[in-house]
Amino acid sequence: MVLPGGTLGILGGGQLARMLALDARRMGYRTVVWSGTPTAEPTEGVSDVVIKKPFDDEAALAEFCAQVDVATVEFENIPLETLTAVEEKVGLYPSAQSIGVSQHRSREKIFLREHGIPCAPFAMVNSLEELEEAYNQVGPVGVLKTAAFGYDGKGQVKLTSVDQLAGAWTGVGEESSVLEGFVDFDCEISVIIARGADGEMMSYPAVENRHRHHILDLTIAPARVDEVVLADAKRIAENLAEALDYRGLLAVEFFVEKSGRVLVNEMAPRPHNSGHFSMNGSVTSQFEQQLRAVMGLPLGSPEILSQTVMLNLLGDMWQGESGTLNSEAILSTKGAKLHLYGKSNPNGRRKLGHVNLVGGEDALERAEKLKEKLLG
Ligand code: AMP
Numbered sequence: 273m274v275l276p277g278g279t280l281g282i283l284g285g286g287q288l289a290r291m292l293a294l295d296a297r298r299m300g301y302r303t304v305v306w307s308g309t310p311t312a313e314p315t316e317g318v319s320d321v322v323i324k325k326p327f328d329d330e331a332a333l334a335e336f337c338a339q340v341d342v343a344t345v346e347f348e349n350i351p352l353e354t355l356t357a358v359e360e361k362v363g364l365y366p367s368a369q370s371i372g373v374s375q376h377r378s379r380e381k382i383f384l385r386e387h388g389i390p391c392a393p394f395a396m397v398n399s400l401e402e403l404e405e406a407y408n409q410v411g412p413v414g415v416l417k418t419a420a421f422g423y424d425g426k427g428q429v430k431l432t433s434v435d436q437l438a439g440a441w442t443g444v445g446e447e448s449s450v451l452e453g454f455v456d457f458d459c460e461i462s463v464i465i466a467r468g469a470d471g472e473m474m475s476y477p478a479v480e481n482r483h484r485h486h487i488l489d490l491t492i493a494p495a496r497v498d499e500v501v502l503a504d505a506k507r508i509a510e511n512l513a514e515a516l517d518y519r520g521l522l523a524v525e526f527f528v529e530k531s532g533r534v535l536v537n538e539m540a541p542r543p544h545n546s547g548h549f550s551m552n553g554s555v556t557s558q559f560e561q562q563l564r565a566v567m568g569l570p571l572g573s574p575e576i577l578s579q580t581v582m583l584n585l586l587g588d589m590w591q592g593e594s595g596t597l598n599s600e601a602i603l604s605t606k607g608a609k610l611h612l613y614g615k616s617n618p619n620g621r622r623k624l625g626h627v628n629l630v631g632g633e634d635a636l637e638r639a640e641k642l643k644e645k646l647l648g
Pocket of ligand 1: 392415417452453454455456457460483486525537538
């Protein structure tokens with residue numbers, strides 16, 4: 273157990289690292305971020321130390337490990353060699369092995385299948401011929417996804433007929449991919465679960481996620497779904513955490529079919545955008561919970577205090593020639609809590625912040641009205 277006064281190492285320097293570092297500081301911990309990139313704006317001035325060197329830099333590895341008691345990640349796409357080296361030197365939670373499973377879509381799918389966890393039908397694809405075979409298996413509507421490093425709908429092509437196969441194969445750069453059967457889902461939900469040093473588990477109630485241009489737009493907490501769906505999603509998340517012998521925070525995304533059956537879409541070995549509601553809507557934020565699990569502390573209560581809606585602030589909400597956010601509209605909205613990530617370049621669909629709308633039944637209505645104002 274690492275008590276307050278200790279130091280947490282964080283691999284990655286984006287907004288998830290920023291929000292983790294803020295909670296760590298509140299609780300009396302120091303943090304050292306190793307961003308792996310030349311800039312790490314969200315963590316500047318927030319983390320005690322920021323190492324802006326590539327992940328294959330030996331000196332950076334030594335510098336990082338010398339200063340931390342234990343380490344965690346804020347994103348999964350970190351070279352396995354770096355993860356293993358950190359794990360051996362100072363301890364890494366979740367383990368390099370658990371992170372490794374979710375680095376590769378194909379590895380993740382095989383893991384799910386081997387553990388009897390329901391997911392969309394899929395087949396691996398390494399050539400155009402294999403894509404044709406896979407399409408015959410899982411078609412007529414499928415989604416081709418690159419096996420490595422895809423997120424927020426990047427590296428994905430929807431397929432509805434045989435004549436699209438060649439174009440789609442070029443579209444994913446002829447890279448190793450997975451073809452998934454298209455799920456005609458009723459809604460998308462996610463569960464964030466923490467598993468502590470002693471195997472204790474705490475899961476946040478499932479939340480409902482809506483997307484805009486393949487990027488998370490809104491999260492409604494808790495999800496407005498049947499009790500049976502909530503219980504199934506929770507049980508599957510627990511099974512996954514057990515199967516991985518997991519320690520840390522794990523996010524599991526699901527499709528809910530019209531029949532009420534839940535299928536795992538994907539998982540992330542870290543805090544998740546759909547868990548940001550917990551910063552104002554829950555007794556314990558997902559970042560505090562990650563810190564507790566990684567430091568070996570008792571886990572906190574994941575109880576929801578009131579219905580909360582999280583609205584993502586994407587780059588297109590910075591409007592006009594000067595590119596400004598209508599923050600007055602946010603701050604004059606009832607129950608709105610503003611979170612900005614300290615990114616100076618507000619372009620396109622970048623995630624620049626979020627707003628949590630707390631306190632009651634009309635949170636969704638308030639979020640939708642606010643979104644309209646922000647998009648102008
Ligand atoms: P992903 O990056 O795999 O989570 O995909 C991003 C979004 O694309 C998901 O949240 C869904 O809205 C949609 N999507 C991905 N895969 C499928 C699928 N097999 N069936 C239906 N929709 C999908």
